[in-house]
Ligand SMILES: Nc1ncnc2c1ncn2[C@@H]1O[C@H](COP(=O)(O)OP(=O)(O)O)[C@@H](O)[C@H]1O
């Protein structure tokens with residue numbers, strides 16, 4: 001059994017009293033000690049998926065409408081809320097794109113790490129501070145005894161993301177969910193943070209779910225890849241297989257859109273037009289208005305997942321054919 005098994009997960013957003021689907025029945029697994037990459041353009045439902053797994057949707061206008069999330073053998077959505085929070089708080093941790101939204105600017109980073117250790121362990125404050133220094137050393141922050149008393153604004157973006165990783169490691173997670181963890185960083189720092197995550201994985205054995213809009217980041221880091229479009233997984237395969245043979249035209253478009261510099265890209269230059277808006281009605285394959293491979297059937301029938309190989313599937317009527 002995989003560490004995390006997500007099955008037919010659907011999530012909807014309440015807009016004017018109506019539930020509008022945003023994640024439309026996705027299934028994937030993360031094996032212990034491995035990295036799953038989830039990639040897709042902004043708005044396709046990546047963050048909502050990770051927040052659902054972390055149990056962070058409660059109290060918002062976002063609802064899980066169906067599906068199951070089984071983590072370490074426990075069906076999280078079937079647990080009473082308190083038990084669920086206990087599992088989620090103990091064995092999963094999440095880091096986000098912008099550490100400044102998670103770090104409190106008025107507290108020293110050491111105090112913030114110490115607090116998160118004290119939430120997970122019954123040890124003294126002095127011992128927790130020692131552990132905080134150890135964690136800063138683990139995430140390769142130079143002079144951790146000195147830096148522990150810094151305020152977040154005194155650290156660079158890369159150092160702040162390292163602090164966030166240290167806080168995430170405070171609970172010895174079995175699963176680390178990293179939602180666009182390097183998007184705000186320049187390419188060199190980005191590469192160092194990705195390397196650090198891989199090294200920490202080798203040291204701790206944790207599994208990672210890495211979310212990114214950048215297929216380049218995913219290529220460097222992941223064992224398995226799931227490509228999302230408009231709330232669905234439209235292609236999934238082991239990374240080596242996917243990069244050797246992309247079956248879905250959207251995945252190929254993402255590859256062609258990998259930025260060659262560290263400039264921000266808000267639009268995929270290789271794929272025309274845009275993702276349908278939430279609530280917009282789309283018939284057939286949701287990608288058909290943008291697809292160079294589309295034929296008449298594509299506008300009428302939503303393709304089911306087709307097995308390209310035993311471990312590789314794509315939701316396309318014409319997988320692997322050359323795009324026009
Ligand atoms: N709290 C919310 N209220 C309303 N709509 C939301 C909320 N959160 C996300 N959405 C919408 O749901 C869709 C998926 O969002 P998200 O999971 O953040 O996408 P991604 O992380 O892939 O960019 C987007 O269209 C977004 O606008």
Ligand code: SF4
Pocket residue numbers: 248249250285286287288289291292293294295298303315316317318319
């Ligand atoms: S089903 Fe048709 S429109 Fe959709 S990706 Fe495949 S070829 Fe393109």
Ligand SMILES: [Mg+2]
Pocket residue numbers: 043046047048179180
């Ligand atoms: Mg997001």
